[in-house]
Amino acid sequence: MRPGWALRLLAFCGYALLLAPVIVVALISFSAGDFLTFPPPGFSTRWYEALFANGQLMAALQRSAILASVVAVIALLAGLPAAYAIARLRFPGRDAIAMLIAAPLLLPTLVLGLALLLALQPLKLAATWPGLVLAHSMVALPFAVRIMTTAFGAVPREVEEAAWTLGATPMRAALRITLPIAAPGAAAAGALCFLVSFDETVISLFLVGPRLSTLPVEMFRYVETRTDPLVAALAMALIGVALAVVLLVERLVGFNRALGRS
Structure with a gap:
């Protein structure tokens, strides 16, 4: 049965409510003005040029990408x-x-x-790479476990039992049969863990230092002292990174398959 006009209108209003802030930020990111104003006085790419020329933000972006990649790998190995x-x-x-x-x-x-x-400071792990990796992994691990639990649960148990009857040990059957079938779920879990770590702000604020900071923290510090549209350009860049990761997973494996729904 096709949805009625009322349901379609409600869905449209819901999407509009969710996307309206993104549209506003996108327009401001192309502003030609010197301050965060809407509507923009004109349109220009000057703030994107200023963003990529900002060495501090670009260095933080590189650190966040490395940190998120390491966290995704650790969360998958443990999860x-x-x-x-x-x-x-x-x-x-x-x-x-x-x-x-x-x-x-x-x-x-x-x-x-x-x-x-409080736990990492006595161990001298605050404001260090190991401390940040440990903290972000703690937050990302539940997402990896939840997605992989669903993926493993979607694999028919009869497949493993058939491997057992052919002489495979339970460990070999899990590694050679179950894990490859559930591999799309691992890809989705890794992508989500990457995004969770890349976007983590509050926990990072407690653990970063003057010489080790992440991009969300630098973004937070930037808006404390400045009100120019560069922060809008940075926000759109972060949205682009998240969208690229999601589209990559969808392109390679598809989310329905990754979650074991087909």
Whole structure:
């Protein structure tokens, strides 16, 4: 049954509400003025040119990309065995482990950031690469486990059982049969973990230092002292990065397949 006009109108209003701020930011990013004003007094690409010429922001962008890539790899390496155990195995405490892994998502990021600072400062890991990687991995891991649990759960158990009957050990069957079938889910989980780390701001504010900062933190510091449209150009660049990652996953594997829905 095709949706009626009322449902279509409601969907259109919902999309318009979600996209309106992005459209406003996009227009401001091409402003020819010196301040954040809407509508813009004119249109120019001067703020994109200023963005790419800003060495501090570009260095922060590079650090954030490296950090997010490392976090995505670590979250996948740690999340794959946990997700397989939760999805495929039956053992005492399985639900408790799943809830423990998801616990960072239940805490406010402000509380989590302060707790990480208090825990990492005595170990001299604050304002260091290992400290940032550990903190971001803690936040990204629940997303990797959740997506991979769904992907592993969508693989028919009979496929593994057939491999067992042909002489494969449970470990070999999991590595050679189940994991390749669930690989699209791993791609989606890695992409999401990358975006979670790349966009993390609150926790990073507690753990960065003067010589080690991420792009969202530099963006936050920038708007504290300036009100020019460069921040709008930077926001559109971040939206472009997120959109590129999502489109890449959709192009390579498709989100329905990645989540085990087809």
